[in-house]
Amino acid sequence: MMDRYLEPHQARQRPPTQYENLLGDAIERAFAQGITVLAELVAYLNESGPRAQNGEAWTEDNFRAEMARLGQ
Template identity: 70%
Template sequence: MDTDRYLQPHQARRRAPTVFEDLLGDAIERAFAEGAWTLPELVASLNRGGPGASNGEQWTEESFRALMARLGNEGDAA
C-alpha cells in the first residue's frame, strides 16, 4: 500500500477561483496571521480589511458560514 499519496487541494477544483475568492482567501490568511482564531474575530477582521460580503453588506457570522458552505458544496457538483 502506498502511504505517500495525498490530495493536493488544487486537484479537487472544478474551476479557477474568482477574483473575489482570491481576495477573500488573502484576507482570511491575514486574519489568521493577526491571531484571529474564532469566528467573531475572523468576521471582525474581514469587516476591517477584507472584501465586503458578496451581498455588499458587512460580514456576519451567518453570511460567512453560508458562503463557506456554498463554496464547499460547489466541489460536490458534477
C-alpha cells in the first residue's frame, strides 16, 4: 500500500506571483505578531506593505475582495 501524504500545493494551478508571495509573507508576519482582527491586519499591511495590487491602500473591503479573487 502506498503511503498517503499531504501535498500543500496540490490545488495550485500555477506558481504564485511575486505580489502573491509578498502579500502572503506580510500576512504571515502579521499573524506571528498576534494580529487576527481584520481592521488591524489592514492597518498592518498599509504600514508594512505590500500595497493592494492596484497600488492603492488596503481597506477591509478591497482586502476581502482580493482574498476572494486569490482563492478562486
